[in-house]
Amino acid sequence: MIEIRDLHKYFGALHVLKGIDLDVQKGEVLSIIGASGSGKSTLLYCINGLEPIQQGKVAVDETNVHAKSTDINKLRQKLGMVFQQWNSFPHLTALENVALAPRIVKGKPRAEARDIAVKQLTHVGLGDKLDVYPSALSGGQQQRLAIARALAMEPEYMLFDEATSALDPELVGEVLDTMRLLAEEGMTMICVTHEMGFARDVSDRVAFFHQGVMEEIGPPEQIFGQAKSEHTRKFLANVR
Amino acid sequence: MFDYNFHWRPVMKSLPDLIDAAFLTLQVAVLAMIIGIIIGLCLALIRLHLKGPLYWFASSWVEVARNTPALFQLFFFGFGLGAFGLHLSPYLIVLAGLSFNCAGYLAENFRGGFQAIPDTQMRASRTLGMTAWQAYTRVVIPQVFRIVYHPVTNQMVWAVLMSSLGMLVGFRELSGETQFFASRTFRIFEYFAVTAVIYYVIVKLILGAARLLAARLFRY
Numbered sequence: 001m002i003e004i005r006d007l008h009k010y011f012g013a014l015h016v017l018k019g020i021d022l023d024v025q026k027g028e029v030l031s032i033i034g035a036s037g038s039g040k041s042t043l044l045y046c047i048n049g050l051e052p053i054q055q056g057k058v059a060v061d062e063t064n065v066h067a068k069s070t071d072i073n074k075l076r077q078k079l080g081m082v083f084q085q086w087n088s089f090p091h092l093t094a095l096e097n098v099a100l101a102p103r104i105v106k107g108k109p110r111a112e113a114r115d116i117a118v119k120q121l122t123h124v125g126l127g128d129k130l131d132v133y134p135s136a137l138s139g140g141q142q143q144r145l146a147i148a149r150a151l152a153m154e155p156e157y158m159l160f161d162e163a164t165s166a167l168d169p170e171l172v173g174e175v176l177d178t179m180r181l182l183a184e185e186g187m188t189m190i191c192v193t194h195e196m197g198f199a200r201d202v203s204d205r206v207a208f209f210h211q212g213v214m215e216e217i218g219p220p221e222q223i224f225g226q227a228k229s230e231h232t233r234k235f236l237a238n239v240r
Numbered sequence: 241m242f243d244y245n246f247h248w249r250p251v252m253k254s255l256p257d258l259i260d261a262a263f264l265t266l267q268v269a270v271l272a273m274i275i276g277i278i279i280g281l282c283l284a285l286i287r288l289h290l291k292g293p294l295y296w297f298a299s300s301w302v303e304v305a306r307n308t309p310a311l312f313q314l315f316f317f318g319f320g321l322g323a324f325g326l327h328l329s330p331y332l333i334v335l336a337g338l339s340f341n342c343a344g345y346l347a348e349n350f351r352g353g354f355q356a357i358p359d360t361q362m363r364a365s366r367t368l369g370m371t372a373w374q375a376y377t378r379v380v381i382p383q384v385f386r387i388v389y390h391p392v393t394n395q396m397v398w399a400v401l402m403s404s405l406g407m408l409v410g411f412r413e414l415s416g417e418t419q420f421f422a423s424r425t426f427r428i429f430e431y432f433a434v435t436a437v438i439y440y441v442i443v444k445l446i447l448g449a450a451r452l453l454a455a456r457l458f459r460y
């Protein structure tokens with residue numbers, strides 16, 4: 001379980017997250033929507049400790065993410081993350097991309113890391129691209145490669161930061177399908193997304209962020225049907 | 241009017257000595273490159289990540305190495321330090337001068353190489369649980385290596401050619417040795433012509449080896 005309590009985040013004088021309270025249960029799929037600059041990415045970075053926080057607390061399975069005593073590299077193994085800009089390692093083949101972290105972070109033997117990589121690449125539909133370098137993959141394929149790479153660490157949570165936003169429209173579907181598949185398999189997911197269809201169909205809950213505040217959270221029917229907040233309704237009217 | 245008679249025999253007789261000297265040239269150039277790469281890497285990382293005195297030290301090194309004649313840099317390690325009572329052997333003068341120069345040039349190449357790798361590579365590595373060190377050594381540096389490979393090769397060639405300045409501080413590498421024989425026999429043109437060919441061959445061998453290695457190393 002991910003617990004966020006009264007989280008405040010500043011970039012210098014800029015108050016980016018203004019007291020976020022949020023619990024994400026095991027197995028839940030949470031989508032986060034909101035305008036550009038509302039702090040969605042920053043929230044994800046605070047959850048896996050890529051950004052320090054100024055007040056409040058983030059705990060993952062009762063481990064305080066920002067405590068000095070926390071082994072952050074260990075904790076991050078539980079938290080897979082996929083970014084908007086796909087960032088495969090260009091000097092490694094698809095297989096090596098996926099096998100690298102299991103090998104050097106978890107210390108798996110080469111053969112076992114390879115097996116894990118083959119399994120996860122097959123899982124995301126790249127079983128026929130094992131020895132291909134990322135430069136020969138499409139954006140959608142590279143994004144699925146990034147998902148496989150994260151899954152190879154056997155994370156318990158997956159954080160997606162607009163995983164489809166940088167893709168050509170015709171490539172969005174294959175990545176969303178992969179994310180759907182993970183959701184069906186019971187992965188706990190937090191998805192920052194602009195894909196309202198995905199948020200509506202796949203999520204258990206949808207959170208709307210507005211200027212650093214979590215303005216509203218609830219089941220998709222509520223957010224898309226009868227949003228309480230004026231800002232939410234306005235935002236949704238504009239994206240549709 | 242053109243009545244110079246070529247005499248190649250003396251050159252051929254001292255060819256074994258010239259070849260020995262050529263190996264000395266290669267040795268000092270390779271050592272200078274190894275030292276230059278290590279120091280250049282440090283200078284680049286300092287300039288990328290630090291502020292204050294260390295930054296200024298590294299920047300001054302790069303500035304001086306790149307913007308003053310290499311010969312003067314050699315003279316500094318020879319006569320300059322000599323004036324303070326620190327007398328290096330000709331070999332060490334050339335090694336120090338070349339290393340200083342190479343480090344300065346390589347530092348700029350490395351800095352550009354690191355800057356060419358997007359931050360997202362580091363971020364992605366860290367989210368997989370890699371330590372900063374692992375991310376650096378497994379993800380960032382291999383990519384930088386490829387970017388700087390050709391500049392480093394060029395620098396290696398440059399180090400070989402630049403080592404010929406050694407003859408001006410009394411070092412008998414290939415040029416110094418040539419000068420030594422040439423002035424004894426007065427077959428100056430012949431000696432330097434043959435030596436030029438030897439330099440040419442060394443450089444071609446280096447470039448050829450680098451090309452073969454690149455083909456093996458870089459498959460992406």
Ligand SMILES: Nc1ncnc2c1ncn2[C@@H]1O[C@H](COP(=O)(O)OP(=O)(O)OP(=O)(O)O)[C@@H](O)[C@H]1O
Pocket residue numbers: 011014016034035036037038039040041042043
């Ligand atoms: N490293 C940083 N330094 C300074 N300000 C930052 C930094 N990262 C983000 N910000 C600022 O924090 C605010 C929130 O940014 P964030 O990236 O979290 O927004 P977002 O909701 O993810 O937006 P988008 O939909 O555009 O990705 C923005 O005003 C942004 O300019």
Ligand SMILES: [Mg+2]
Pocket residue numbers: 040041042161162
């Ligand atoms: Mg964002």
